[in-house]
Amino acid sequence: MPGNRGKEQLFGEVSATCTGLIGRIALSYEADPALRRELIQDILLAIWIALDNYRGDASLKTFAASIAQKRCISHVTKRAREPRQVELPVDLISANPPPDEIALRNDQKKRLVDSIQLLPIPQREAIVLAFEGFSYGEMAQILGISANAVMLRCQRAKTTLKSIMEQRS
């Protein structure tokens, strides 16, 4: 169990290295920007609290992703009503006025995010972790299943994702 100073240091490390990951995991579960902001803050607070029990068995990134996924699942189950499809901002990647190429990329990303949000949760959490570059071993640790099962789930998720994207295009 880390002391208070250790906890501060670990949280500093999480804020420096994992906020992008946390934001993207939240994006895969919550389309509404205002609710997503709350969700991100909840995840960060949950990480702060859970750091008391961090023993360094897994990397900090794995630890943060694991907590973020579970907080997102709780968020989805506690959500008062099913989300309306909120239009994601067109400048999802950059705040600057985008040239054609960036606009196309933004559109692709928007389609990807929309489609990920439609995946069943077990597949969604696996594919998001795969996109984040986690190894099968790390994913197995986060999801609590075998590495072999992770591999199969990721493949299935990718197939489902492709078919959703095709249907939506």
Add this chain to the structure above:
Amino acid sequence: MNRPDFDEFAELWQDGPDPLEQEQMDSYARKARRRGRLFDILEYVSGIALVGIFIAGAFVSASPLTITLAVPLMIGISWLTWRRRALRQMAKTLNTSDRASFIDSSMRHARAALRRNSLGLALLPLLVPIAFIFKVSVRTGGGPQAVLEAMAVWLHTPRAPITIAILVLVGAFSMHSRRKIQREIEKLDRLRIGYELEAERERED
């Protein structure tokens, strides 16, 4: 074990965030740190306050002033204890790695909340009239006739519609919470089935 090719999507997925978004994330992290520190401090403060109340209870005689001070303090401590318990429970739930335990634990919490809600809903229409009759009977000296008369008088005072409106609101809020918890349980159940189906497919593959 080779990873299937996720690069085409992974690159797109990991685009950004832009500096503005990153700045926002940093501010969320700072806010979370402040809130976390505050909860840690409140935990100590509530412990000290609890001890203080016991000492005060033992040495100070009951007077309107001590009661006025003690009641909000007790409410505050109860709230803090409840928050702490909720946060600790949350942390405990987060430590489970497999999804079945995580969903089971979430389901247990939701069912406990539903039981508390049912109890509250069942007791509200029972306890409020009992408390009212008790109060009136103490004031009037007890007889059923006197209680009925006092109730008839009370019904014509401005306090009656306000009290009834508050009770109706409390009831409606409890019903709303109840529906919310029931929906949460249904969703958790569907999620559990979803995970079981995935596991089954993985076994088949």
